[in-house]
Amino acid sequence: xxxxxxxxxxxxxxxxxxxxxxxxxxxxxxxxxxxxxxxxxxxxxxxxxxxxxxxxxxxxxxxxxxxxxxxxxxxxxxxxxxxxxxxxxxxxxxxxxxxxxxxxxxxxxxxxxxxxxxxxxxxxx
Numbered sequence: 001x002x003x004x005x006x007x008x009x010x011x012x013x014x015x016x017x018x019x020x021x022x023x024x025x026x027x028x029x030x031x032x033x034x035x036x037x038x039x040x041x042x043x044x045x046x047x048x049x050x051x052x053x054x055x056x057x058x059x060x061x062x063x064x065x066x067x068x069x070x071x072x073x074x075x076x077x078x079x080x081x082x083x084x085x086x087x088x089x090x091x092x093x094x095x096x097x098x099x100x101x102x103x104x105x106x107x108x109x110x111x112x113x114x115x116x117x118x119x120x121x122x123x124x125x
Contacts, residue, residue, distance in 0.1 A: 009059060010055070012108060013108060014042065017053065017055045017113070018031075021044050021104075026045065027046065029043045029045050030085070034081075035081045037084070038081040040052050041053055048095055048098060049098045050096045050098070050099050051101070051102050052081075052100075052102070054119075056069060056104070056105045057105070057108050058106065059108045067105050067114070079101070079122050082099070100118050101118065101121060102116060102118065103116040
């Protein structure tokens with residue numbers, strides 16, 4: 001038996017998160033949006049809602065929850081990166097009325113999904 005790398009785990013978790021979001025009627029707008037301040041794993045849209053999604057993976061029973069890694073510092077990086085995405089894509093996002101910041105945790109062993117809608121927020125973008 002071989003171990004898969006962290007990058008492979010992340011890619012698998014993102015693939016499962018995309019499938020999950022598509023099944024819920026979301027359109028994937030962007031994957032792995034990078035800036036010098038950080039990265040957003042997935043950006044999805046449904047009607048007038050745009051969501052920025054941080055995907056975390058879990059490979060088994062551990063003493064911590066992966067969502068705990070989305071701490072204040074990580075949230076700040078995601079918010080800064082989201083602002084840049086909005087500025088760069090403002091012409092394509094005219095119909096967007098609401099923005100949400102979500103965290104999706106995928107247990108790779110069981111494929112269980114925990115979706116935290118509105119996991120954190122910013123007053124105004």
